[in-house]
Amino acid sequence: MSLAGSRPRPDTPARGRPRSEAVERAILEGVMRLLEDGVPLAELSIERIARTAGVGKAAIYRRWSGKEELLVDVVRAAEPPEPELPGTSMRDDLLALLENLRQRALASRSSALLHNAHTQMKTSPRIWTAYHENVIAPRRRQVLDVLRRGQRDGELRADVDVELANDLFVGPLLVRAVLRPEAELPEGLAEQIVDMVLAGLRPVSSTAS
Structure with a gap:
């Protein structure tokens, strides 16, 4: 599954250097490929994700505090986007x-x-x-x-x-x-x-x- 762009996370404070959208997209898509290949969540180490995405582990830790936060964003990115409420009633x-x-x-x-x-x-x-x-x-x-x-x-x-x-x-x-x-x-x-x-x-x- 590919992503047109990574889902913004307005509640997550920026850490480290400014994000590269291409790197973030590569990481999310790397996790998606592993999940689609049937890799269990327990086996999704940061090292394995980094190898699949073609990035260093530091690139992941600059964006997510750990595997749990990353996986939440992967699932959120794969789901339909949140709706805009009309506010009319x-x-x-x-x-x-x-x-x-x-x-x-x-x-x-x-x-x-x-x-x-x-x-x-x-x-x-x-x-x-x-x-x-x-x-x-x-x-x-x-x-x-x-x-x-x-x-x-x-x-x-x-x-x-x-x-x-x-x-x-x-x-x-x-x-x-x-x-x-x-x-x-x-x-x-x-x-x-x-x-x-x-x-x-x-x-x-x-x-x-």
Whole structure:
């Protein structure tokens, strides 16, 4: 798998010399080649990654603190990019977020790299923790922020538990992605989920968008 460009990491402070995008791309693609060749995560040493990418180990350590942080970026780069929220309404933002989740689920099904990486990450507590803290948790906070704005703007009932509401929105897609891999993920599924859940969570006086 090739990359058009490395995914920026705005929350990661710069270390050492300025990054070379070509070097960073070579490193990410080197890890992807190893994963696609079936190399287990446990065998992905910094030395092996450096040899595959044709760079020195120092080039990797200038960009990532260790293997865990690097692997998180590799998986993030292989997934569909994060969506830009329209900001026009809670419903529109939820649609964008759930459609992105649907696209990620489809990518995981069709990409051996992503499927294998996700499966192996769960067997490595350090890598899974890094992925959860840097990818999963921010995505959950984004949905919660959208729901809280919806409450503030009167699009969501004030008595709704936004933590539980988050699970109601993303749960159906996660069930199909993880527990029911044979289930379809058709176009329009995100809209169907959002509208079905919102039907029970909107203020009584609110009208459908």
